[in-house]
Amino acid sequence: MPIEVEYRFPVGVDAQKQAQVIALGQTVGTWDASFAHRESSFLAHKAEVVEVRTSDSDGSSLATIRFPASNVEGDIASLLTMIFGKYSMAGPAKVMAIRLPEGYGQHPKFGITGMRSLLDTPSRPLVMAIYKPALGLSAADHAQILSQVARAGLDIIKDDEIMGNLAVAPTLERLKACRPVIEAAQQQNGRSLLYAVNVTGRADRLLTQARQLVAAGANALLLNVLSYGFSVLEALAADPEISVPIFAHPALAGAWCGAPDHGFSYSAVLGTLFSYAGADAVLYPAHYGSLPFEAEEEFRIRDALRSRNGFPVPSAGIHPGVVPKAIADYGQDVILNAGTGIMDHPDGPAAGVRAFFEALDAAEPGQSFELSQVPEGPLRRALEKWGTP
Amino acid sequence: MPIEVEYRFPVGVDAQKQAQVIALGQTVGTWDASFAHRESSFLAHKAEVVEVRTSDSDGSSLATIRFPASNVEGDIASLLTMIFGKYSMAGPAKVMAIRLPEGYGQHPKFGITGMRSLLDTPSRPLVMAIYKPALGLSAADHAQILSQVARAGLDIIKDDEIMGNLAVAPTLERLKACRPVIEAAQQQNGRSLLYAVNVTGRADRLLTQARQLVAAGANALLLNVLSYGFSVLEALAADPEISVPIFAHPALAGAWCGAPDHGFSYSAVLGTLFSYAGADAVLYPAHYGSLPFEAEEEFRIRDALRSRNGFPVPSAGIHPGVVPKAIADYGQDVILNAGTGIMDHPDGPAAGVRAFFEALDAAEPGQSFELSQVPEGPLRRALEKWGTP
Numbered sequence: 001m002p003i004e005v006e007y008r009f010p011v012g013v014d015a016q017k018q019a020q021v022i023a024l025g026q027t028v029g030t031w032d033a034s035f036a037h038r039e040s041s042f043l044a045h046k047a048e049v050v051e052v053r054t055s056d057s058d059g060s061s062l063a064t065i066r067f068p069a070s071n072v073e074g075d076i077a078s079l080l081t082m083i084f085g086k087y088s089m090a091g092p093a094k095v096m097a098i099r100l101p102e103g104y105g106q107h108p109k110f111g112i113t114g115m116r117s118l119l120d121t122p123s124r125p126l127v128m129a130i131y132k133p134a135l136g137l138s139a140a141d142h143a144q145i146l147s148q149v150a151r152a153g154l155d156i157i158k159d160d161e162i163m164g165n166l167a168v169a170p171t172l173e174r175l176k177a178c179r180p181v182i183e184a185a186q187q188q189n190g191r192s193l194l195y196a197v198n199v200t201g202r203a204d205r206l207l208t209q210a211r212q213l214v215a216a217g218a219n220a221l222l223l224n225v226l227s228y229g230f231s232v233l234e235a236l237a238a239d240p241e242i243s244v245p246i247f248a249h250p251a252l253a254g255a256w257c258g259a260p261d262h263g264f265s266y267s268a269v270l271g272t273l274f275s276y277a278g279a280d281a282v283l284y285p286a287h288y289g290s291l292p293f294e295a296e297e298e299f300r301i302r303d304a305l306r307s308r309n310g311f312p313v314p315s316a317g318i319h320p321g322v323v324p325k326a327i328a329d330y331g332q333d334v335i336l337n338a339g340t341g342i343m344d345h346p347d348g349p350a351a352g353v354r355a356f357f358e359a360l361d362a363a364e365p366g367q368s369f370e371l372s373q374v375p376e377g378p379l380r381r382a383l384e385k386w387g388t389p
Numbered sequence: 390m391p392i393e394v395e396y397r398f399p400v401g402v403d404a405q406k407q408a409q410v411i412a413l414g415q416t417v418g419t420w421d422a423s424f425a426h427r428e429s430s431f432l433a434h435k436a437e438v439v440e441v442r443t444s445d446s447d448g449s450s451l452a453t454i455r456f457p458a459s460n461v462e463g464d465i466a467s468l469l470t471m472i473f474g475k476y477s478m479a480g481p482a483k484v485m486a487i488r489l490p491e492g493y494g495q496h497p498k499f500g501i502t503g504m505r506s507l508l509d510t511p512s513r514p515l516v517m518a519i520y521k522p523a524l525g526l527s528a529a530d531h532a533q534i535l536s537q538v539a540r541a542g543l544d545i546i547k548d549d550e551i552m553g554n555l556a557v558a559p560t561l562e563r564l565k566a567c568r569p570v571i572e573a574a575q576q577q578n579g580r581s582l583l584y585a586v587n588v589t590g591r592a593d594r595l596l597t598q599a600r601q602l603v604a605a606g607a608n609a610l611l612l613n614v615l616s617y618g619f620s621v622l623e624a625l626a627a628d629p630e631i632s633v634p635i636f637a638h639p640a641l642a643g644a645w646c647g648a649p650d651h652g653f654s655y656s657a658v659l660g661t662l663f664s665y666a667g668a669d670a671v672l673y674p675a676h677y678g679s680l681p682f683e684a685e686e687e688f689r690i691r692d693a694l695r696s697r698n699g700f701p702v703p704s705a706g707i708h709p710g711v712v713p714k715a716i717a718d719y720g721q722d723v724i725l726n727a728g729t730g731i732m733d734h735p736d737g738p739a740a741g742v743r744a745f746f747e748a749l750d751a752a753e754p755g756q757s758f759e760l761s762q763v764p765e766g767p768l769r770r771a772l773e774k775w776g777t778p
Contacts, residue, residue, distance in 0.1 A: 204624040229617050234591040
């Protein structure tokens with residue numbers, strides 16, 4: 001099966017011509033009579049323009065180009081270089097969709113089914129928190145925060161993505177401080193609590209650090225994929241020593257995907273590429289959250305992830321009031337990820353977690369909570385603070 | 390010394406407010422009374438808005454924000470996550486400039502001075518070619534092409550960036566086929582010929598492959614930095630076994646830098662970030678080449694690279710006719726990199742190389758060649774084909 005890519009060109013661009021430029025320029029290039037004897041080899045690597053359609057509404061065009069899978073190495077980086085390497089600098093064009101052969105890339109080691117099994121929670125949505133504030137907490141502060149949310153039954157916590165291996169709270173020290181809390185939670189709740197530790201550093205050190213963290217008891221990892229590189233995610237996903245789920249963070253995705261006529265669609269990057277690079281769970285903005293995001297793109301990401309068993313993690317501005325919307329959009333296979341929406345609960349982080357579980361118990365899909373119908377307690381306090389959208 | 394970043398916001402954005410959102414949201418976040426005892430730690434990590442200026446001409450604003458260097462790990466990836474990770478998804482904003490402490494990041498192992506020493510060419514511009522056509526040539530074809538350009542005294546050749554470790558011409562086989570040609574050229578010309586071999590693959594395999602290639606005689610490497618990740622370039626640059634110059638290719642840079650109001654300026658990425666990640670030489674489009682590119686950005690890249698001893702490699706659409714412009718813009722410390730501008734010379738690749746050396750001998754900076762004044766020979770034939778811009 002070949003690789004198919006959809007490129008969108010804004011009105012005014014000769015899409016037929018540009019599609020041919022891509023099909024030739026991003027594969028074989030030109031050749032003259034001195035290479036006539038190699039023509040069959042060139043033709044075997046040349047891409048093919050399948051279709052160019054122009055939209056009646058805005059005059060933009062969508063070109064579908066089919067590339068031979070033998071042009072790339074089955075990974076994301078060589079794919080990126082081929083489909084948009086040099087051409088990305090040629091003028092306005094946006095990669096809207098990438099369709100890869102089923103066997104392409106990495107499969108997540110855990111994904112939805114594996115993480116449900118790890119957490120012994122076969123069906124309900126999972127609740128995830130983020131250590132907040134971001135920079136300035138010590139390792140002991142992390143443990144102290146974790147003990148509060150663990151007691152309330154939290155499923156997963158992650159480092160803030162900007163918390164690296166910093167003097168204020170070195171990565172291994174954060175893990176070591178939190179391990180006893182994780183073990184106590186396992187004792188108390190009878191199921192695991194995952195802590196996705198942020199792995200950072202130069203590629204060689206990052207891979208070593210990831211193994212050291214897992215050896216020291218890390219039961220999940222967090223990676224800023226676009227900051228470190230797809231090749232790093234793939235290396236972690238393929239490494240048998242990394243026997244824990246990998247949470248992929250979308251940091252920097254706006255630089256790749258935020259522009260109307262350049263770069264990539266969010267769903268191509270955070271949905272297709274992240275899942276084919278082996279991420280077990282992928283964070284991305286929810287359309288009702290604190291970042292501007294289109295519902296259609298959110299759902300394309302959700303579907304792309306699930307098609308590879310990847311866990312969708314809508315994020316940014318999530319609080320208990322959005323739970324009815326979230327379960328209407330996602331059903332049960334979703335991780336609800338809240339930073340301040342848990343940590344800044346008026347009654348503290350434990351109440352923040354309880355408010356989510358109360359919301360999950362009480363919510364009817366798509367039916368906003370009626371404040372007057374909600375009994376006194378953590379959920380009501382959360383709704384009073386953050387509203388019932 | 391702190392880290393300073395300039396963000397540009399288009400007209401209509403409340404730049405003062407957004408600058409504060411970045412200074413707080415990309416560092417500490419918010420905290421409440423329960424963390425009052427940590428306030429001094431938070432304040433030590435918080436960024437500071439230095440200045441916000443609004444342009445009279447287009448109403449855009451430029452905000453300068455100063456981040457503590459203690460927030461990051463001295464590398465590019467943690468820097469990217471901090472300065473633009475989550476915020477990149479917040480709406481239109483473009484990172485225009487990044488100013489880093491002198492000691493930040495990696496220094497190139499070779500750079501301008503080291504590569505001149507390797508090549509025993511103390512002062513003139515270097516001439517570089519690219520294997521063309523891109524995909525479809527065998528390893529033996531590569532050697533055959535190289536023998537032609539080597540005979541003519543070429544300084545450097547590189548793989549096409551889309552040529553990875555493919556069945557049609559596996560990377561190690563390309564190198565092995567070309568090594569005897571490189572050795573013969575050394576004998577004939579009395580100086581080295583560098584072949585920048587494209588290193589590819591999952592991060593772990595790429596680092597291993599790079600060492601194997603160097604051990605097998607590779608005397609330069611090529612990396613598609615944005616496809617594989619800055620963390621991979623840094624690992625190569627820091628590795629003592631990688632005792633050869635690293636050429637950094639700008640593949641995918643248009644997805645990061647091509648949009649008017651999103652992502653990064655080309656100079657911030659290809660100039661500042663590439664050189665602080667340790668690239669010895671960086672390729673990027675010349676403003677008079679085949680890709681649309683602003684002269685001002687080109688010169689900012691040139692200056693950013695040279696400030697770290699990095700070799701500028703203006704590329705894409707370079708042919709002998711542009712040499713007078715190039716030396717006006719660059720003087721001697723430049724690598725003139727041509728693909729078809731050498732390989733498609735009417736009299737073949739060797740004549741393509743000779744045309745460049747003839748152009749370098751004959752050119753007056755900034756004075757276009759007068760076809761009628763150029764004697765019969767490779768340069769004249771090149772000018773007849775590609776013109777005298």
